[in-house]
Amino acid sequence: xxxxxxxxxxxxxxxxxxxxxxxxxxxxxxxxxxxxxxxxxxxxxxxxxxxxxxxxxxxxxxxxxxxxxxxxxxxxxxxxxxxxxxxxxxxxxxxxxxxxxxxxxxxxxxxxxxxxxxxxxxxxxxxxxxxxxxxxxxxxxxxxxxxxxxxxxxxxxxxxxxxxxxxxxxxxxxxxxxxxxxxxxxxxxxxxxxxxxxxxxxxx
Numbered sequence: 001x002x003x004x005x006x007x008x009x010x011x012x013x014x015x016x017x018x019x020x021x022x023x024x025x026x027x028x029x030x031x032x033x034x035x036x037x038x039x040x041x042x043x044x045x046x047x048x049x050x051x052x053x054x055x056x057x058x059x060x061x062x063x064x065x066x067x068x069x070x071x072x073x074x075x076x077x078x079x080x081x082x083x084x085x086x087x088x089x090x091x092x093x094x095x096x097x098x099x100x101x102x103x104x105x106x107x108x109x110x111x112x113x114x115x116x117x118x119x120x121x122x123x124x125x126x127x128x129x130x131x132x133x134x135x136x137x138x139x140x141x142x143x144x145x146x147x148x149x150x151x152x153x154x155x156x157x158x159x160x161x162x163x164x165x166x167x168x169x170x171x172x173x174x175x176x177x178x179x180x181x182x183x184x185x186x187x188x189x190x191x192x193x194x195x196x197x198x199x200x201x202x203x204x
Contacts (some may be wrong), residue, residue, distance in 0.1 A: 034078060034092040035103070045193075163198040
């Protein structure tokens with residue numbers, strides 16, 4: 001079976017899994033637990049990484065438009081919505097993970113969140129340039145999706161906006177055609193997770 005654009009849950013077991021939870025760190029829904037299915041390949045962004053990322057972004061995202069292209073557990077997207085984002089588009093290919101996202105959205109009555117059960121790369125290719133202020137990019141590690149995802153996601157970031165990239169290895173903008181004109185303004189590492197916040201050069 002060939003690889004295709006998918007979520008962090010793309011290798012989900014047909015038998016499903018046991019639920020567990022992540023917790024929203026800040027904003028209107030601070031400390032709210034969100035059920036997450038225990039599916040193969042589903043890798044929620046660690047709490048410490050989310051806390052650091054949103055510190056970098058200035059805690060609040062009031063009025064901003066956000067895209068979580070490989071939503072998985074939805075931790076990044078729900079965190080953004082909790083912190084005032086005006087629109088959060090979550091893209092998740094796995095049907096069971098997408099259903100859990102919708103259940104969490106309904107529980108929170110989160111009207112600013114839109115959930116698309118779709119192939120992440122195909123959907124990204126259909127979106128207009130500059131339509132998001134923050135794009136969260138966390139494709140499955142080891143699936144060779146990062147280069148394609150970067151090429152499609154980078155043009156979606158508005159002037160002055162941010163691109164967040166979570167990977168299994170440190171990101172190297174030099175020699176990466178998709179990141180020409182971009183710079184890493186913040187980066188960190190937690191266990192096996194490397195995380196990076198990028199902005200177009202001369203826009204910081």
